[in-house]
Amino acid sequence: ESELSVDYYKTSCPNFQNIIRDTVTNKQISSPTTAAATLRLFFHDCMVDGCDASVLISSNAFNKAERDGDINHALPGDAFDVVVRAKTALELSCPKIVSCADILAQVTRDLVIMVGGPFYTVHLGRKDGLISKASHAEESLPRTNMTMDQMLDLFKLRGFTAREFVALMGGHTIGFSHCKEFADRLYHFSKTTPTDPDFNPKYAAALKTFCANYTKDSTMSAFNDVLTPGKFDNMYYQNLPRGLGLLITDSLLFKDPRTKPFVEIYAQDQSAFFSDFSHAMEKLSLLDIKTGSQGEVRNRCDQFNSIKA
Ligand code: HEM
Numbered sequence: 001e002s003e004l005s006v007d008y009y010k011t012s013c014p015n016f017q018n019i020i021r022d023t024v025t026n027k028q029i030s031s032p033t034t035a036a037a038t039l040r041l042f043f044h045d046c047m048v049d050g051c052d053a054s055v056l057i058s059s060n061a062f063n064k065a066e067r068d069g070d071i072n073h074a075l076p077g078d079a080f081d082v083v084v085r086a087k088t089a090l091e092l093s094c095p096k097i098v099s100c101a102d103i104l105a106q107v108t109r110d111l112v113i114m115v116g117g118p119f120y121t122v123h124l125g126r127k128d129g130l131i132s133k134a135s136h137a138e139e140s141l142p143r144t145n146m147t148m149d150q151m152l153d154l155f156k157l158r159g160f161t162a163r164e165f166v167a168l169m170g171g172h173t174i175g176f177s178h179c180k181e182f183a184d185r186l187y188h189f190s191k192t193t194p195t196d197p198d199f200n201p202k203y204a205a206a207l208k209t210f211c212a213n214y215t216k217d218s219t220m221s222a223f224n225d226v227l228t229p230g231k232f233d234n235m236y237y238q239n240l241p242r243g244l245g246l247l248i249t250d251s252l253l254f255k256d257p258r259t260k261p262f263v264e265i266y267a268q269d270q271s272a273f274f275s276d277f278s279h280a281m282e283k284l285s286l287l288d289i290k291t292g293s294q295g296e297v298r299n300r301c302d303q304f305n306s307i308k309a
């Protein structure tokens, strides 16, 4: 971490910032779901063996890679695509200099800003990891069926306080979730009540109609933040007390006394949310950084430089 710096590419790739910004702008304008897709991709990278682009590796005959773990199957193509586009542009300008892990970190930050979110500093100089295993993804990522104890433990293991955890969850102010991720809350909540009573009844009714066909059409998905789905703001927290949280793990944030106070702060005060989110993202961006011989600068983001059999 101490080997990282803000101006790491200042002499080796002076156009780094501009190339990333141009790539991000073009991609987000043509595919507005890219920002949310990439924020989730980055979160999934950093939680599993650190921010080392391990999530970008493709499987081969010898290795089932992280992105092919069940939990990563829905990671959207647009997020991988924006990284590949930036890498391609950077290789033309400064070949073999910029790591995929740095590209993903910087692209995410610029996309968050583009959809209205706060600035935070991205330190640079990460090396790309040499391991990518589907099993690691299954072990390290949160799931919607976790209890609050399990979620707090998982984030604590990565060094995050309850407050930082709640701030990071604000990522769900953009993007969407597939119906299967919250279908149990709508149709099979318990023996006596098919629908989770924590849902706002009108919202639940609309979702039930919308998702009715989800087993046949697995692409059906709903906005995480029903009111401002494309804007990075604090609406996610304002939604929770009104029963407009989409995933059961979202609604738990307002039920548990350990997290509820922070939801209330962020719902009232967007600048408090932005300041905590920035801080937590900076921290996320520094998880288990590889430097020196712990990693490499990949030639292609989806392959290690030497294929190990
Ligand atoms: C308890 C923790 C978390 C759980 C259980 C969780 C779960 C999920 C699930 C199930 C989806 C829907 C995926 C799909 O159907 O395609 C989703 C989407 C998303 N998550 Fe999370 N998540 C968590 C934390 C976070 C954090 C900390 C961030 C970012 C800082 C984040 C960012 C996102 C984004 C941006 C999307 C939308 C992706 C898109 O539109 O393509 N999540 N999350």
Ligand SMILES: [Ca+2]
Residues within 6 Å of the ligand: 044, 045, 046, 047, 048, 049, 050, 051, 052, 053, 054, 055, 129
């Ligand atoms: Ca990783």
Ligand SMILES: [Ca+2]
Residues within 6 Å of the ligand: 173, 174, 225, 227, 228, 229, 230, 231, 232, 233, 234, 235, 236
């Ligand atoms: Ca929003």
